[in-house]
Amino acid sequence: MAIKAIALDIDGTLTNDRKVVTPRTKMALLAAQDAGVKLILASGRPVQGLRAIASELALSEHGGLLVAFNGAHVVDAQTDEVLYDQPIDSDTMRELIGHVRDFDVIPWITRGGELFVERSSRHVIRYRDEDLDIVEHECRMCDLVPCEVDDLLETCATPQDKLLCAAEPEYLQERWRSMAEPFDGRLSAMFTADFYFEFMAPGVDKGRALAGALPKLGIDASEVVAFGDGQNDVSMIKWAGVGVAMGNAIDEAKAAADMVTASNNEDGIALALDEILG
Structure with missing residues (x-):
């Protein structure tokens, strides 16, 4: 089945250890969007903490999503429409x-x-x-x-x-x-x-947030590639049709993944997308 969305953790995954998206990875993600694939930034960060990278990767121009607070809050990067929200009372x-x-x-x-x-x-x-x-x-x-x-x-x-x-x-x-x-x-x-x-809130994680938001956009789990490196990425890696752990990921994330790519300092995302998207 064709890939319709790419979900990306930020720190330790999308950005290298200098907190920068490398040129090769940026080029691969922009090309994927130009081909019709949605990008999803999925992080423990608040929405405000995702906006600069969302702008750098042109998510608003391509209808991408921002999954904030480890999945407690999902917004459309273009319209700011809230697609999913589950706060603590x-x-x-x-x-x-x-x-x-x-x-x-x-x-x-x-x-x-x-x-x-x-x-x-x-x-x-x-x-x-x-x-x-x-x-x-x-x-x-x-x-x-x-x-x-x-x-x-x-x-x-x-x-x-x-x-x-x-x-x-x-x-x-x-x-x-x-x-x-x-x-x-x-x-x-x-x-x-x-x-x-x-x-x-109970049950909040990145995988559950994607499962709640993406069907509204006509995207099935089998059509998603998810990248991560940490404990809070495991649910997303397991849920996606193709779960990818970074080379620098914790063992739990690697065990949950369908494949392990190079580290966040070695353009692991770009290398994996070359293989998955062709």
Whole structure:
């Protein structure tokens, strides 16, 4: 069956380690769109954090999609029409914030173009033997404006798409089960980077978002190629007709994939598309 859509994780997949889409990969994706294939950016990032890359790859001109917050929110890149949305309800979000305060993590909520973090929160984590201002990092990567509040609960008057918790990777590896356990069956929880552990509404993942949005466009799972490298990409890789793990992907993603391509630093997407699309 012909391929009608290509779903792409961003960090560690579409972009190289310098957070850049390489010329060869960009050329391959623009050519695929010119041939009638839709591009779908599927990321843990908020919608705002996808717009620059969507513009670079001309998604709005070709009717592409933006899958944000690990699948909690899907919008049409051309019209901004919301095709799928599954936020965390306000009461559960308030309970969750109260719970994660028992851990040495930095929680924040993203809404629109703003990142909400508590004024009393630390902003720096120790990462790869260096200090990293993780709030500044997220704002820069996703084109967000930091907004400090006295109490993160102030942002919970309405449902929210996710709660992100940042901390040192070693700390999260030791504590993530304790963080997630009280919400087992009530929320989805996963790593999106070794320093990010995130909570979404129950059942939210990239595969489910694609399954909810693409039939409205007349696209079946068998007509989709999905690329990813992390834990939050596994559902999408499994769901797609052709699931592709990057050479730098975690073992879980590679095990779920139909094929493994070169790394994000070696134009793995372009190489795989040469093989799949011909």
